Amino acid sequence: MSDPARSPSADAVLEVRGLEKHFGGLYALSGLDMEVRRGEIVSVIGPNGAGKSTLFNVITGIYEPDAGDIRYQGSTIVGLRPHQVVKLGIARTFQSVRLFANMTILENAMVGQHCRSKGGVFGSIVRTPGVRAEEDRIRQRAEEALSFFGKRLSGYRLEQPAFSLSYANRRRLEMARAMATDPQVLLLDEPTAGMNPRETLELRDHIVRMRDELGLTVVVIEHDMRVVKGVSDRVIACDYGQKIAEGTYEEVANDERVIEAYLGTKAAG
Amino acid sequence: MxxxxxxxxxxxxxxxxxxxxxxxxxxxxxxxxxxxxxxxxxxxxxxxxxxxxxxxxxxxxxxxxxxxxxxxxxxxxxxxxxxxxxxxxxxxxxxxxxxxxxxxxxxxxxxxxxxxxxxxxxxxxxxxxxxxxxxxxxxxxxxxxxxxxxPPVIRRPVTAAVVVTVLFGFLQRVIPIALDQLSLERDWLYHPIHDGLTWVGAAVVAAISAGISLLNTRFGARVRGSLSSSIGGRSGLAMSPVRLIASVAAVALLIAAPLLLGSVISEVLGTVMVFALLGIGLNIVVGYAGLLDLGYVFFFALGAYSLALLTGATLNVYGVPPDPAISGDLNFYIAIPIVMLIAAAAGLLVGAPVLRLRGDYLALVTLGLGEMVTVLVGSPWLVPLVGGPSGMRGITDAAIGGFAFRDPQRFYYLALAFVALAAFLSWRLATSRIGRAWTAMREDEQTADAMGISTTRFKLLAFAIGGAIGSLGGALFAVKIGSLTPASFQVIVSIQVLGLVILGGLGSIPGVLVGALVLVGLPGLLREFEEYRFLAYGAAVVAVMVLRPQGLVPNVRRSRELQEEERAQDEWAKAVEEGETPGELGPPAEVTT
Incomplete structure (x- = not known):
């Protein structure tokens, strides 16, 4: 197989070119390039502060980049607001779980369908047949997304407030909420952080299922190398806001610069 | 120690x-x-x-x-x-x-x-x-x-008895009127000379309220259970029968109040309804969308003055022509939708630059906007339009075919109808896709944005709808008083409305009604206490914030959900102890019937 990083491919669904983001004197991203192809699972790894989460924040429109371009399905998405990016089909989860704690589990997932529905003020007050049907569809789609995780988020739990969930279930709900936006690309920011080994392995299978069953393209920031190894078609390693290695898990894991980034200069030399 | x-x-x-x-x-x-x-x-x-x-x-x-x-x-x-x-x-x-x-x-x-x-x-x-x-x-x-x-079995009924009895004591000018209207004997309940409760009356009131309260404790659960099964069980009823009876009684009271209480008290109740309307509007902005608006008087004034102008009121000023610079001659019921549209448009216009600000900053800017209105309507500059300090008079009485609504008892019904309408609109919105977006935005604005909700759009929507309902309150106020002066449109209106929304419980429509009754109604009914009104306001709001931050009548659905959740968790914990894996646990049988 040729080096995937250097062959510009027509089926790239997400393309990042020369991306820069500074916070004062800190260069969180300094000229990052990457691309994600349709139906791929890409892991982004790197030590703390390498700019991984900033990358997600810039892609989803939470931060505006200082330079560089982000193209989604061929057209640029730089300058769009986060809700516009979601509507185009890029959904995400957060490193620190951010649910709507006082809304029920079902309501949380239903919020995900917001960008796929359009009931307005008049329709909501009069409850026109169109709005009723739409509300049913929102609910059905939300339940579908929740049932991806089996019984964990369905049944009697639907009507419970999100704050009553265990930590692992909160992470699952966040993923279900993102999946309820009917995305093409799903960005997962450290989905296994805080999970125990059994839950971590289970989630590894879930990530693979997201691609195989739902046809999603997944970009995942992950520290747990078992997960990275288990799910990735491709691994991208970052440090100091730049890509330092790319390839299969084995290639990246044995790359000198990656080892250096993780362990320091001496270990590499 | x-x-x-x-x-x-x-x-x-x-x-x-x-x-x-x-x-x-x-x-x-x-x-x-x-x-x-x-x-x-x-x-x-x-x-x-x-x-x-x-x-x-x-x-x-x-x-x-x-x-x-x-x-x-x-x-x-x-x-x-x-x-x-x-x-x-x-x-x-x-x-x-x-x-x-x-x-x-x-x-x-x-x-x-x-x-x-x-x-x-x-x-x-x-x-x-x-x-x-x-x-x-x-x-x-x-x-x-x-x-x-x-123990609670004793504490709750005793507290209820004391509080209700004292309340009856306070309502010594109100309840006897109702008894007279119903041609019931009143001397056993209220002392004929000094108006206070008699000891016999107090004992009866205390006993009844203690009894009702006892029904609501665990002790009363069995009685409640037999009561509900005799009324038809839980079949199709969304509420428990006790709550249903209470709600029906409350609605009946709201409808019968002016007939029972005469025109003096109806006058006060009319003001309560105007403030309830303002509360329902502000509740959308603060309670649903979570935007702290301290300048709500803006919409109140806008509604009052635009109704006056649209329906052909005259300036209250000598030496200038009595007709305002802009004047319509519309019927009240045609003018109202226009007033609301103007207010919604003003909400969008004012909101667009302001709603970028968060929390404290938004509160300060809206406070300033409210203050600007007070200054504007009183300024010499606007005398030709709104009459300046001496205001306007001759505002429509909202008559339908000669049936005027200026009389306090009739006005109450007009206001009640609008309150019901606004409450319905507000409830429908809160339980729709729009309400869900507001809740999400209130919980975490940035995440809501990242999940596809255009926060700017939904903030503006809340501001516009809240403003439209507020202007309705202003328009009714103008009809009630019949004339307008800038003195009615001070910052204290914003504070009062916010106070009653918080007192009743953010996000709760019955709470708004209770809040309006307590903060606007009680001081109006007890004229001796007029000068202590704002002392009582402050004390009431502080007390609620410390003792019951969710408000007097919190969002019913949510509090009920929380109780059910506790039960579900008990089941869950029991199952875990018995060795089942919590993750694989199906719904506990009792909870999901």
Missing amino acids: AARRWVRTGAFAGIVTIFLALVGLIGGFTDVFLIGDEVTFAGLMLLLPAFVAGFVAAAPRIEGGERREMSLGEAAVAAAVAAASAGFVFALAVLFTDLIGDERIRPIFLNVSPSLMEFVAFGQSTVVGAVILVALSTMAGVLGGVLRAA
Whole structure:
């Protein structure tokens, strides 16, 4: 197989070119390039502060980049607001779980369908047949997304407030909420952080299922190398806001610069 | 250690009593009788702080991470110490005043009147009076302490009985009118001479309210159960029968109130309805969307003045032509939708630059906007349009084919109809896709944005709809008064409306009604207390924030959900103990029927 990083491919669904983001004197991203192809699972790894989460924040429109371009399905998405990016089909989860704690589990997932529905003020007050049907569809789609995780988020739990969930279930709900936006690309920011080994392995299978069953393209920031190894078609390693290695898990894991980034200069030399 | 805390609690209560005396809440009310010839409002104010001190001193403590309830004996001792300290502090103040002469204090504190001095001495010499004072305070405090430490089966009904009885005492100008209207005998309930409750009446009221409260405790669960099965079980009813009966009674009362209470009180109730309307509007902005708006008077004024202009009111000014610069001659019911549209448009216009700001900044900017309206409508510059300081007169009476609504009783129904309409709109919106977006935005704005909600758009929507309902309140206010002056559109309106929304419970429509009744209705019904209105406002809002932050009538659906969730969790925990994997657990059988 040729080096995937250097062959510009027509089926790239997400393309990042020369991306820069500074916070004062800190260069969180300094000229990052990457691309994600349709139906791929890409892991982004790197030590703390390498700019991984900033990358997600810039892609989803939470931060505006200082330079560089982000193209989604061929057209640029730089300058769009986060809700516009979601509507185009890029959904995400957060490193620190951010649910709507006082809304029920079902309501949380239903919020995900917001960008796929359009009931307005008049329709909501009069409850026109169109709005009723739409509300049913929102609910059905939300339940579908929740049932991806089996019984964990369905049944009697639907009507419970999100704050009553265990930590692992909160992470699952966040993923279900993102999946309820009917995305093409799903960005997962450290989905296994805080999970125990059994839950971590289970989630590894879930990530693979997201691609195989739902046809999603997944970009995942992950520290747990078992997960990275288990799910990735491709691994991208970052440090100091730049890509330092790319390839299969084995290639990246044995790359000198990656080892250096993780362990320091001496270990590499 | 503990004793020191009790003394400190008591001393604070004593200082509160001194404060109440100095602002005149004791000396000025020695002849307002609540129950019989013995319990006056002044007496209540004198002993209430000691009672509360006892109640607080007997509260359970957290010791070593565990909550420790006091036994009855301990509670009585703690409360006695606290309340005696309260009485002692106040008695010291009385003795001190007597020593240097109350006539020398009076120039500074006008309310230290001879009648106050006589009242707190109980007609005895000052020293004997002081002893009686400490003794009575201690008794009040012990009552409070014992009540606190008593089991809920006793505490709840007793508290309900006391609160409702005192409330009936306060409503001595209101309830007798209703009884007269219904041609019922009133002398058994209210004293014919001094208007307070009779002891017999008080006992009946206390017994009934205690009984109802008992039904609501665990003790009453069985009675409730048989009650609901006899009314038709849970089949198809979204509410429990008790709640259903209560709701039907409340609605019936709302409809019958003006007929029962006559035109003087209907006048007050009309104002309550106008404020309820404002509350429903502001609740959308603050309660649903979570935007703190301190300038809501903007929409109130906008509604009132635009209705006046659209329906052909005249300027209240001599020396200039009576017709405003812009004037329509529309029917009230045609003008109303236009007024609301204007307000919604103004909401969008004002909101667009302002809603970028968050929290505190938004509050400050809206406060400024509200203040601008007050200045504008009163400015000489706008005299040709809105009459400046002397305002406008001759506002439409909203007549339908000659049936005018200026009369307080009729106006009440007009306002009630609009309140019902606004409540319906607000409820439909809250339970729709739009309401969900607002809730998400209130919970976490950035995440809502990242999940596909255009926060700017939904903020503007809340601002516009809230503004439209607020303008409706303004328009009705104009109809009610018949004339407008800038004095009605001060910043205090914004504060009052926000106060009633918070008091009732953010996000709760019944809460808005209760809040309006308590904050606008009660002071209006008790004219003696007019000058203490804002003192009571402040005290009520502070008390609710400390004791019951969710409000008097919190969002019903949510609180019920929380209770059900507790039960579900119990089931869940039990299943876990029995060795099942919690993750694979299906719905507990009892919860999902």
